[in-house]
Amino acid sequence: MHKALTYLLLFCSGCLALGLSYGCAGPTPARQEVVRSLRILGVRSEPPAARPGETIQLTALIANPFGRKVRYRWLACKSRNQANSGCANRDDAISLGTSAKASYKVPEDFVPENASLVDQFRGVYLPITLVVETDVDQEEAIKRVVVSKLPTNKNPNFSNLEMFAGDSDKPEAEPWTYQPGQTYKFVPTINKDSFESSLTLSPDGTITVTTENMVLAWYITIGQIRGGRQSLGKSPARTWVAPGPDAVVSQATIYILMRDGRGGIQWLERTLRKREP
Secondary structure (H helix, E strand, C coil), rough: CCCCCEEEECCCCCCCCCEEEECCCCCCCCCCCECCCCCCEEEEECEEECCCEEEEEEEEEEEECCCCEEEEEEECCHHHHHHHCCCCCCCCCCCECCCCCCEEECCCCCCCCCCCCCHHCCEEEEEEEEEECCCCCCCEEEEEEEEECCCCCCCCCEEEEEEECCCCCCCCCCCECCCCCCCCEEEEEEEEHCEEEEEEEEECCCCCEEECEEEEEEEEEEEEEEEECEECCEECCCECCCCCCCCCCCEEEEEEEEEEECCEEEEEEEEEEEEEC
């Protein structure tokens, strides 16, 4: 069986991660929120939308449940036509290094002078490819950064995250631990400044003002997330059911990603240890 290769298309307009996994046929896969192997959960650009000639800073949220050594490879694609395919195997790709973080100066001419009115308004995609691998796994992600002469977006932010045991209204003190089989409610607080307004161009040419609606994605290494792996900014909380006492693993890692629908992304990561009797 060959290694599974997962492409994560991280859309800047819509900005929901679409996972397309390729591998040999097998049993029904585990729930998407349960992380059992190396995965790229998100790629962030700072700023999330860039002007021609501006330098962007790139980071990624990597889930690595077994703690294996991870190797990174960042690449900038020369053409916006590579936004769906990426450029990991192209000779003309621009290497951005092999560190956990990377930076790239957007070419001054990336937005063509003869760009259509739609492209001038919405911007054009700069595809960034990230390949991570260990001795047994490999993952590839494509981050599509909007390049525009008039970008206005910024990455959203969390201001707090609290954990409540069962029906308790008193938040647990960090560092967090868990009791096997117990339920815990996680309540993230989103910075109010994160909800930005923006101009939207409809197909008929109408320009309207809209406010961002945050979408949160939840992932956990063990146990179960109740209510589905997505929540909205107006009601972001989720409940986690800790594994039973017979679970071999003695710690859990939870990942919470927040996307603003326009390329902005932020995340939280917490590790919880099994409470000793």
